[in-house]
Amino acid sequence: MKQNNIFTYTVIFSIFLLIGTIAAFSQEDIENVHDSAFKKLTRPAVAFFHDIHNDKAAIEECNVCHHMFEGKKRVEDDDSIGMECSECHYKEPVSSIPDLIRAYHLQCSGCHLKQKAGPVLCGECHRRE
Amino acid sequence: MMHEIFSFVRGPMVWIAFTVFTVGSLYRFISMWRLAKKKDSVVFNYFSFFYALRSIGHWIFPFAGVNMRKHPAMTVVAFLFHICLFVVPIFLSAHVIMFKESWNISWRWLPDPAADIMVMIVIVCCLFFWGRRIFLKEVRYLTSVSDYLILAAVAAPFISGLWAYHQWTAFSAVMIVHIISGEILLMIIPFTKLSHMLFFPFTRGYMGSEFGAVRHAKDW
Numbered sequence: 001m002k003q004n005n006i007f008t009y010t011v012i013f014s015i016f017l018l019i020g021t022i023a024a025f026s027q028e029d030i031e032n033v034h035d036s037a038f039k040k041l042t043r044p045a046v047a048f049f050h051d052i053h054n055d056k057a058a059i060e061e062c063n064v065c066h067h068m069f070e071g072k073k074r075v076e077d078d079d080s081i082g083m084e085c086s087e088c089h090y091k092e093p094v095s096s097i098p099d100l101i102r103a104y105h106l107q108c109s110g111c112h113l114k115q116k117a118g119p120v121l122c123g124e125c126h127r128r129e
Numbered sequence: 130m131m132h133e134i135f136s137f138v139r140g141p142m143v144w145i146a147f148t149v150f151t152v153g154s155l156y157r158f159i160s161m162w163r164l165a166k167k168k169d170s171v172v173f174n175y176f177s178f179f180y181a182l183r184s185i186g187h188w189i190f191p192f193a194g195v196n197m198r199k200h201p202a203m204t205v206v207a208f209l210f211h212i213c214l215f216v217v218p219i220f221l222s223a224h225v226i227m228f229k230e231s232w233n234i235s236w237r238w239l240p241d242p243a244a245d246i247m248v249m250i251v252i253v254c255c256l257f258f259w260g261r262r263i264f265l266k267e268v269r270y271l272t273s274v275s276d277y278l279i280l281a282a283v284a285a286p287f288i289s290g291l292w293a294y295h296q297w298t299a300f301s302a303v304m305i306v307h308i309i310s311g312e313i314l315l316m317i318i319p320f321t322k323l324s325h326m327l328f329f330p331f332t333r334g335y336m337g338s339e340f341g342a343v344r345h346a347k348d349w
Contacts, residue, residue: 043222127296
């Protein structure tokens with residue numbers, strides 16, 4: 001009887017541990033490129049699997065995408081990891097800084113066009129399910 | 130492959146289409162001007178801005194003319210069609226955003242659901258025009274194959290645009306069809322009956338001048 005109890009507790013504990021681990025790991029996986037500045041979405045949100053994308057695109061350096069600028073000059077050894085795009089890219093363009101929508105589009109489809117790889121048409125990213 | 134096609138149809142092909150449209154329109158204006166000078170030079174003597182504008186004013190206002198009141202369905206369809214035909218392509222979010230991407234300029238755009246309805250209006254109106262050519266014998270009498278082709282050319286970018294927006298199936302292919310059909314439409318405007326877009330102020334102005342300044346009568 002007692003041994004049976006321990007077994008049950010072990011199973012329940014293990015299940016919780018497993019769920020917690022899965023939850024923790026899935027939080028690590030970035031699956032979209034949402035920015036809190038987008039309040040009401042005009043088109044469907046864009047799915048973006050960070051690690052799969054970078055594997056496929058063979059991107060090693062973070063600041064290829066997470067770039068950092070000082071004025072008009074790109075700072076080569078700095079990055080903007082952890083920042084939201086909207087911290088620099090506003091609703092309207094400011095001098096040489098593209099607005100948020102333009103920044104997103106140039107960053108994604110601009111690179112795809114240059115590399116001749118990846119989605120470039122509106123509905124290839126903004127997919128209706 | 131897709132990237133090459135897309136880069137071409139949204140890049141050089143757009144310039145080609147707009148150049149053909151602009152140069153073609155100029156060519157049509159100049160050759161029409163010359164033809165009028167040669168064949169009907171009296172037009173230039175009798176042309177009156179006041180009567181021309183008076184006539185245009187009556188004809189661009191729904192139900193302001195007798196003929197429009199006699200054909201209420203045609204009037205409603207024709208006005209809805211032309212309004213939506215111009216407003217949607219210019220104020221569609223996806224189109225404005227492409228200007229934003231390319232040239233860093235933008236303007237206010239329509240909410241997508243509104244544009245969606247307006248595109249459906251354009252398509253239904255095209256069906257109406259099509260049916261009219263088939264079922265009204267006085268219109269059928271004046272209809273040739275090219276009229277159906279022109280109607281199809283007008284409807285194509287709207288049908289493919291609606292299709293692409295809703296992403297029904299074969300999205301990428303339909304998107305390319307949408308872009309190319311839009312460019313074809315733009316290029317054929319100066320050289321087909323669609324040139325009424327360029328000439329309507331002049332044909333209407335001609336009638337207005339003739340009826341107003343010469344016959345002292347209304348032409349609406």
